[in-house]
Amino acid sequence: MAASFGLASALSVVVLGDESGYTATQHQKMKIAGIEAMWETEPAPAGFAVFGIPDIVNHKTNYEIKIPWMLGLIATRSLTQEIPGIKELVEVSKVRIRNGILAYDALQKLRKDRTNEVLKKQFQAHEQDLGYGLLVKRHHDPVVGASDAQINQAAADTIPNVAPLFWSFRIMVGLGLFFVLFFAFAFYTSAKKRVMHYPWFLRVAVVSLPLPWIAIELGWFVAENGRQPWAIEGVLPTYLATSSVSASNVWITLIGFVVFYTVLAIATKYHFKMI
Numbered sequence: 001m002a003a004s005f006g007l008a009s010a011l012s013v014v015v016l017g018d019e020s021g022y023t024a025t026q027h028q029k030m031k032i033a034g035i036e037a038m039w040e041t042e043p044a045p046a047g048f049a050v051f052g053i054p055d056i057v058n059h060k061t062n063y064e065i066k067i068p069w070m071l072g073l074i075a076t077r078s079l080t081q082e083i084p085g086i087k088e089l090v091e092v093s094k095v096r097i098r099n100g101i102l103a104y105d106a107l108q109k110l111r112k113d114r115t116n117e118v119l120k121k122q123f124q125a126h127e128q129d130l131g132y133g134l135l136v137k138r139h140h141d142p143v144v145g146a147s148d149a150q151i152n153q154a155a156a157d158t159i160p161n162v163a164p165l166f167w168s169f170r171i172m173v174g175l176g177l178f179f180v181l182f183f184a185f186a187f188y189t190s191a192k193k194r195v196m197h198y199p200w201f202l203r204v205a206v207v208s209l210p211l212p213w214i215a216i217e218l219g220w221f222v223a224e225n226g227r228q229p230w231a232i233e234g235v236l237p238t239y240l241a242t243s244s245v246s247a248s249n250v251w252i253t254l255i256g257f258v259v260f261y262t263v264l265a266i267a268t269k270y271h272f273k274m275i
């Protein structure tokens with residue numbers, strides 16, 4: 001039962017993971033470029049880097065080993081659609097930041113002059129880039145009047161933390177493929193009623209217990225870290241979405257939870273000892 005359920009689950013995770021990659025390519029292009037440490041746009045269909053050492057400073061990936069076509073096929077399901085690289089996406093961000101500043105400017109002025117049709121038109125023309133304009137607020141608070149250097153800096157902020165992203169994704173996918181092989185073996189040997197003849201496999205099963213948890217944490221890291229600096233891609237920068245609750249309040253709550261659950265754990269232990 002466990003082996004068949006495990007095999008079905010492991011296969012579903014690979015299918016769902018593939019689907020997540022496809023969806024992210026449509027809506028979170030920088031995340032995909034970051035996961036792949038793909039600095040330059042490659043001709044379609046792009047290759048998938050099985051190994052590489054991302055160099056964040058010089059914007060290149062050293063010792064890359066690529067499987068040709070694979071990324072293009074997985075991420076776009078086509079042989080002709082290009083996947084933009086990080087540098088190209090940064091250039092796109094610069095244009096969108098400039099447009100976003102115009103939208104922000106119009107919005108500020110509209111607050112004082114709500115019926116101004118010229119301002120309304122200016123806002124509507126660049127509305128979809130407002131979020132990009134907000135990225136500048138971190139470097140130049142009035143947003144409007146940001147220098148080229150500040151705009152470039154805001155555009156550079158759109159590059160996620162490439163190296164940990166690259167490795168977290170590969171370890172997650174590696175574990176996903178391991179689970180398929182693991183449960184295929186478990187299923188086959190259990191169906192033949194021979195699983196007990198492989199004590200080494202049972203040992204592997206025990207030491208593998210934490211692996212799904214590790215894969216989940218890495219997946220979560222890929223999803224959340226990969227979308228930085230956005231809380232909502234292209235709309236709301238994370239630093240503007242943070243809560244106003246102070247750090248000391250967060251500490252007090254966290255300590256409260258730890259103390260509360262520790263007391264519960266101790267009480268439960270003594271309770272079971274007594275009965």
Ligand code: HEM
Nearest residue numbers: 013014017018020021024172173176212215216219220223
């Ligand atoms: C071939 C195997 C796998 C592929 C291709 C894959 C692909 C992906 C991709 C592309 C994402 C990012 C989705 C996004 O940001 O929108 C992701 C996230 C995630 N993955 Fe995987 N994955 C695989 C295996 C696994 C395994 C084995 C686990 C756990 C047992 C796992 C757990 C997760 C979790 C928890 C997330 C975060 C979901 C979220 O917060 O939205 N993945 N995966």
